[in-house]
Amino acid sequence: MYKKMSDKEAVIIGAGWSGLACAVTLAHHGYKVYLLESARQVGGRARKVNFKRFLANQTIDNGQHIMLGAYHATISLFKLIGIKENEFLERHPLELNMYSPENSLIKLKAPSLPAPLHLLLAFSKMKGLNFTARFKIIKMALNLAIIRYQLKQDMSVGELLKNYSQPQEVIAALWEPLCLATMNTPIKYASAQVFLNVLKDSFSKKNTDSDLLFFRHNLSNIFCLPATEFITRHGGQVLCEEKVLGFECSSQNKVLEFIVKTSKHQFKCHNLVIATPAHITDRLLQNINNQPLINKRLANKQKLLKPAHASLHYKYEPICTIYLQYPTSTQLPGRMVGLFNTTAQWAIDRSLTNQPGLIAVIISGPGKHTQMPDKLLANTVHQELCLCISDLPEVLHYQVITEKKATFSCVVNIEYKRPYNDTNIQGLFLAGDYTNTHYPATLEGAIRSGQTAAEKIIARNSFSHFTL
Numbered sequence: 001m002y003k004k005m006s007d008k009e010a011v012i013i014g015a016g017w018s019g020l021a022c023a024v025t026l027a028h029h030g031y032k033v034y035l036l037e038s039a040r041q042v043g044g045r046a047r048k049v050n051f052k053r054f055l056a057n058q059t060i061d062n063g064q065h066i067m068l069g070a071y072h073a074t075i076s077l078f079k080l081i082g083i084k085e086n087e088f089l090e091r092h093p094l095e096l097n098m099y100s101p102e103n104s105l106i107k108l109k110a111p112s113l114p115a116p117l118h119l120l121l122a123f124s125k126m127k128g129l130n131f132t133a134r135f136k137i138i139k140m141a142l143n144l145a146i147i148r149y150q151l152k153q154d155m156s157v158g159e160l161l162k163n164y165s166q167p168q169e170v171i172a173a174l175w176e177p178l179c180l181a182t183m184n185t186p187i188k189y190a191s192a193q194v195f196l197n198v199l200k201d202s203f204s205k206k207n208t209d210s211d212l213l214f215f216r217h218n219l220s221n222i223f224c225l226p227a228t229e230f231i232t233r234h235g236g237q238v239l240c241e242e243k244v245l246g247f248e249c250s251s252q253n254k255v256l257e258f259i260v261k262t263s264k265h266q267f268k269c270h271n272l273v274i275a276t277p278a279h280i281t282d283r284l285l286q287n288i289n290n291q292p293l294i295n296k297r298l299a300n301k302q303k304l305l306k307p308a309h310a311s312l313h314y315k316y317e318p319i320c321t322i323y324l325q326y327p328t329s330t331q332l333p334g335r336m337v338g339l340f341n342t343t344a345q346w347a348i349d350r351s352l353t354n355q356p357g358l359i360a361v362i363i364s365g366p367g368k369h370t371q372m373p374d375k376l377l378a379n380t381v382h383q384e385l386c387l388c389i390s391d392l393p394e395v396l397h398y399q400v401i402t403e404k405k406a407t408f409s410c411v412v413n414i415e416y417k418r419p420y421n422d423t424n425i426q427g428l429f430l431a432g433d434y435t436n437t438h439y440p441a442t443l444e445g446a447i448r449s450g451q452t453a454a455e456k457i458i459a460r461n462s463f464s465h466f467t468l
Ligand SMILES: Cc1cc2nc3c(=O)[nH]c(=O)nc-3n(C[C@H](O)[C@H](O)[C@H](O)COP(=O)(O)OP(=O)(O)OC[C@H]3O[C@@H](n4cnc5c(N)ncnc54)[C@H](O)[C@@H]3O)c2cc1C
Pocket: 013, 014, 015, 016, 017, 018, 019, 036, 037, 038, 039, 042, 043, 044, 045, 046, 062, 063, 064, 065, 066, 067, 242, 243, 244, 245, 275, 276, 277, 280, 319, 320, 321, 403, 405, 406, 407, 431, 432, 433, 434, 441, 442, 443, 444, 445, 446
């Protein structure tokens, strides 16, 4: 049996943050949405999971997530669905405390001054670096502001840092950790332009844009469940364990119709959003591959710059989160500490999520750690924390979560490869962190993409009503 739909209805495949954002935006504009998710729960890569080895009802996140003050689309969507910032997020003015096994501590703290002064002052007062190093950071920051964070030609972050003569210790203690944290891609091949897009948004507008935002609850309770409630309250349906197997499109009275087939149902619709990761989107589009997916704007750009097609074929980078449970009295010296010249990169104190003694250690990007057995990896990062910060008690329990395809690899010239939300097929839209958001794979990128796909549907339908 088909579920047949009107123009004010839409089917969205995939209930990650981009699919949820798309569904919420459409529901808010009076659309009835059907959000189809193959997994048992919504949230995709940003969802809660059980902490298997500890308490039966203890939940952790699929990977430790952090947000920036510059994530405006995410913060306003939270507001729309009734999430109160103070209740759900803890905001800290930018502060980085970077520890290394050589006992060096590099500290950066942004004062409460207007941007970008706050940052220039923070760089000039950075502890643990000599005058020349601080001067070179400030010079680079000023030069980037002069060129408005826009490169004539993309290059790797490594090349950019070399062009601005950044000393090795500054790269190791500041730029490399920041690049990995924001782009999950090593500096030697990460896109400098995408990195600058993030720096521009975080550093050059309002001083609160560089704030670090920590979650007070797990990711599902923060966003996925309230978003689901919002959608259903507005007449939509969120269907889990509803794997989409494929879809077809046909023309009825000159209007394209899509028939979406899941393991349980079939849906007929005029508005279809595919909000699955790029490699799955590619598979779902195989039936209609005779139609060029990319839109003209992108094709033109590519002719000028690169022969490659806008593509759904990306390399991926892993993220590893190691949860270490210590006795409940154990605390880190701050909500988040950075480590450099170590396997571990960041450690977050989960006491904020009401999990005292639980430390989440993050390792972004590739490395030898991906080959280590869980026990060895947990022990390695524990030893590093002891060496860099202070002696910690024995680990009581641990859990290692490795997401092999955590994010697309944000390589040089990636911007010319990423598809826009609209396609050459009328009524078919794409959403997901990999689309052309100008951001790396982030929650903000996913939310922006989902909202843009929704706005395109709304614009298309208002236009067709207008012309009738
Ligand atoms: C470990 C880790 C740590 C991260 N840390 C951060 C961070 O600190 N800050 C930050 O901003 N970002 C971070 N990210 C990135 C962020 O989580 C992602 O960019 C974002 O969640 C992507 O959302 P999405 O909707 O684009 O894709 P996804 O979350 O992948 O959603 C796609 C959905 O489609 C569903 N699906 C797939 N196939 C089908 C099908 N056939 N039928 C129906 N449904 C289907 C999937 O089950 C999934 O729910 C991190 C990611 C990981 C993995």
